[in-house]
Amino acid sequence: MDESSTFSPRQGGPARLDDVATRAGVAKSTVSRVMSGEATLAIREETRQRILKAASELGYSPDTRGRALRLKRSYTLGIVVPEIDNPAFGAIIRSAQKAAIERGYSLFISLADKDQPDADLYRRLVEGSRVDGVLVTTVSDTAFVAELRRRSVKYLLVNREIESEPNSIIVDYIDGTEQAVAHLADLGHRRIALISGPLRQYTGRKRLEGFRRGLARASLTFDPALVEECNYGWYEAGDALSRLLHSSVDRPTAICAANTIVASGVIARARSLGLSVPADLSVIALLDAALSVMQVPAITAIQYPFEELGRRAVLRLIDLIENAPHPLSERLAPIGLSLRETTARASTNIP
Amino acid sequence: MDESSTFSPRQGGPARLDDVATRAGVAKSTVSRVMSGEATLAIREETRQRILKAASELGYSPDTRGRALRLKRSYTLGIVVPEIDNPAFGAIIRSAQKAAIERGYSLFISLADKDQPDADLYRRLVEGSRVDGVLVTTVSDTAFVAELRRRSVKYLLVNREIESEPNSIIVDYIDGTEQAVAHLADLGHRRIALISGPLRQYTGRKRLEGFRRGLARASLTFDPALVEECNYGWYEAGDALSRLLHSSVDRPTAICAANTIVASGVIARARSLGLSVPADLSVIALLDAALSVMQVPAITAIQYPFEELGRRAVLRLIDLIENAPHPLSERLAPIGLSLRETTARASTNIP
DNA sequence: CTGTTAGCGCTTTCAT
DNA sequence: ATGAAAGCGCTAACAG
Numbered sequence: 001m002d003e004s005s006t007f008s009p010r011q012g013g014p015a016r017l018d019d020v021a022t023r024a025g026v027a028k029s030t031v032s033r034v035m036s037g038e039a040t041l042a043i044r045e046e047t048r049q050r051i052l053k054a055a056s057e058l059g060y061s062p063d064t065r066g067r068a069l070r071l072k073r074s075y076t077l078g079i080v081v082p083e084i085d086n087p088a089f090g091a092i093i094r095s096a097q098k099a100a101i102e103r104g105y106s107l108f109i110s111l112a113d114k115d116q117p118d119a120d121l122y123r124r125l126v127e128g129s130r131v132d133g134v135l136v137t138t139v140s141d142t143a144f145v146a147e148l149r150r151r152s153v154k155y156l157l158v159n160r161e162i163e164s165e166p167n168s169i170i171v172d173y174i175d176g177t178e179q180a181v182a183h184l185a186d187l188g189h190r191r192i193a194l195i196s197g198p199l200r201q202y203t204g205r206k207r208l209e210g211f212r213r214g215l216a217r218a219s220l221t222f223d224p225a226l227v228e229e230c231n232y233g234w235y236e237a238g239d240a241l242s243r244l245l246h247s248s249v250d251r252p253t254a255i256c257a258a259n260t261i262v263a264s265g266v267i268a269r270a271r272s273l274g275l276s277v278p279a280d281l282s283v284i285a286l287l288d289a290a291l292s293v294m295q296v297p298a299i300t301a302i303q304y305p306f307e308e309l310g311r312r313a314v315l316r317l318i319d320l321i322e323n324a325p326h327p328l329s330e331r332l333a334p335i336g337l338s339l340r341e342t343t344a345r346a347s348t349n350i351p
Numbered sequence: 352m353d354e355s356s357t358f359s360p361r362q363g364g365p366a367r368l369d370d371v372a373t374r375a376g377v378a379k380s381t382v383s384r385v386m387s388g389e390a391t392l393a394i395r396e397e398t399r400q401r402i403l404k405a406a407s408e409l410g411y412s413p414d415t416r417g418r419a420l421r422l423k424r425s426y427t428l429g430i431v432v433p434e435i436d437n438p439a440f441g442a443i444i445r446s447a448q449k450a451a452i453e454r455g456y457s458l459f460i461s462l463a464d465k466d467q468p469d470a471d472l473y474r475r476l477v478e479g480s481r482v483d484g485v486l487v488t489t490v491s492d493t494a495f496v497a498e499l500r501r502r503s504v505k506y507l508l509v510n511r512e513i514e515s516e517p518n519s520i521i522v523d524y525i526d527g528t529e530q531a532v533a534h535l536a537d538l539g540h541r542r543i544a545l546i547s548g549p550l551r552q553y554t555g556r557k558r559l560e561g562f563r564r565g566l567a568r569a570s571l572t573f574d575p576a577l578v579e580e581c582n583y584g585w586y587e588a589g590d591a592l593s594r595l596l597h598s599s600v601d602r603p604t605a606i607c608a609a610n611t612i613v614a615s616g617v618i619a620r621a622r623s624l625g626l627s628v629p630a631d632l633s634v635i636a637l638l639d640a641a642l643s644v645m646q647v648p649a650i651t652a653i654q655y656p657f658e659e660l661g662r663r664a665v666l667r668l669i670d671l672i673e674n675a676p677h678p679l680s681e682r683l684a685p686i687g688l689s690l691r692e693t694t695a696r697a698s699t700n701i702p
Numbered sequence: 703c704t705g706t707t708a709g710c711g712c713t714t715t716c717a718t
Numbered sequence: 719a720t721g722a723a724a725g726c727g728c729t730a731a732c733a734g
Contacts, residue, residue: 064479066711068416109460128415294585417727
């Protein structure tokens with residue numbers, strides 16, 4: 001029997017509700033009431049102080065497992081993020097975590113991997129009632145979302161849309177891409193090309209749609225020969241530019257690149273082909289990233305409110321969980337265009 | 352009373368142990384034994400099959416909360432990662448998560464933030480017995496580690512070292528930096544400079560030490576004027592180069608840059624100052640990243656086994672938790688140097 | 703080989 | 719204003 005046994009609640013583990021109760025000379029239930037800060041229930045101020053004192057002396061913090069078991073709520077949200085190459089995700093998860101903490105929740109972040117199907121990671125989160133709800137960012141797979149619904153898991157699609165599914169919040173890629181095209185058109189460009197990500201993906205499709213709308217608004221006709229797909233790789237982006245330049249007699253004078261990496265690859269290839277950016281070729285990135293300003297010339301790019309997206313997503317998911325009134329789908333407008341050094345007036349000396 | 356009540360275990364929630372037991376016509380404990388796959392305990396094959404069938408029909412998966420409460424183990428590990436600007440962390444958490452899943456654990460990833468002190472995030476993980484142990488990557492704060500020890504939390508320092516603390520696993524920044532200097536010296540460089548991260552940080556100090564050792568090994572004398580600190584920013588790196596060039600009459604012919612972003616900033620500035628890389632100035636990044644190959648010229652850089660680091664870290668932490676024999680500190684050797692295009696022989700026409 | 707029972711730490715009626 | 723007791727879902731000790 002060591003001398004610390006008078007103070008230490010038990011062998012070595014953390015203090016429990018019972019320990020605090022004993023020390024304060026009250027029942028567990030009273031401590032519980034005080035700890036959960038129930039304003040409604042009245043507790044004598046003197047008792048409350050005694051309990052608070054005992055709790056802090058013992059370094060008590062409620063056990064999440066017991067709490068979760070009893071409440072059938074873990075106060076934890078889940079999210080799976082794909083390869084972090086996408087600069088948007090850093091902003092989303094950072095702001096999402098922050099919003100979650102503000103509302104008394106934790107965010108369980110999980111990382112997608114080639115070897116590990118996204119859906120499996122979501123299942124790991126959802127099974128065993130580990131989380132109260134999930135933010136779905138990676139899966140556009142309708143079957144999986146149906147599975148979530150069937151299990152009556154609370155979820156919200158983030159930057160993904162599924163037909164007849166109002167549970168989503170997105171950033172307006174269509175609008176942003178339209179703005180990019182408008183900027184180029186305003187600079188006098190008539191031959192504007194798109195080097196897009198895979199068109200089978202949601203974001204790829206949205207950008208293509210915005211591209212077409214931008215063209216239409218500027219009264220330019222859409223030419224399928226001016227659209228190239230690439231897999232978001234730097235080298236591949238260069239290859240896409242080469243294809244673009246070789247295939248059409250009338251080469252484009254401006255390029256919309258899916259993101260900053262693609263833009264960077266395009267610029268490097270243009271230069272190695274003897275084309276000067278922006279004098280001979282304007283390039284705009286449809287998605288900004290830190291990389292943009294770490295290039296010479298710095299890349300003009302479209303910016304989206306990803307911080308706001310993560311924040312709103314968490315807030316809405318919590319509302320869903322807590323059965324608050326259920327808002328419809330949300331669409332966040334782009335922040336706008338960060339004008340830097342890779343776009344310029346279309347040169348008139350090109351035939 | 353809806354017609355599905357015969358099949359559905361209860362109102363709407365997921366199936367429980369009791370539901371499976373009832374359906375299979377056995378007791379909860381038997382189901383529990385089967386589910387946890389106890390090889391030791393014998394169970395009649397026929398019963399086992401019946402239980403497995405019932406479980407799969409009900410889509411049963413054990414509730415982590417009940418399990419954690421009973422076992423006093425959550426089978427979850429925690430990690431806090433700083434701003435993802437550091438390319439090492441992506442590799443670390445990805446491989447860490449993978450290793451954790453392989454061993455039947457989950458990894459709770461949390462993101463550090465300017466507004467949210469790292470220690471608070473660790474506390475969120477540790478308090479309430481949310482995790483069985485933590486990987487400490489961001490805090491070199493001795494007091495915090497002492498707190499973990501006092502709470503008898505299982506932890507492992509990852510890429511951090513604290514005196515008299517054997518609980519750590521690191522990548523050998525000293526060796527890697529030494530290799531970088533050796534490479535430069537082999538190319539005939541005598542005036543080699545270091546543009547390092549903040550020297551108050553662990554990694555900054557280690558790189559400085561490796562730098563000095565590399566110099567010594569090449570029989571070059573260490574000149575404090577050839578060391579500049581910068582805060583890992585792209586612009587700041589350029590400024591550091593400018594200072595370096597202006598301060599000494601005998602300018603360096605080669606630069607060791609803390610990481611790829613710093614190297615990129617240095618190269619851009621060098622160019623704007625009329626210095627050609629690598630003809631006039633060799634640049635090597637002391638930490639590789641995807642960015643290296645997205646530059647022209649591509650950046651020569653040192654590579655470390657971060658995948659292995661994350662993997663080993665998780666494995667060791669689990670050993671610690673499961674009271675397996677306790678290995679000493681581990682130090683992983685650098686993978687080596689990725690020779691690309693920013694280093695070349697020292698030109699002899701510079702005085 | 704399988705069932706019964708107790709209890710992990712918590713919150714919440716229901717009493718007093 | 720506070721206490722006693724039940725029970726969330728699970729596993730392990732103990733019976734049988």
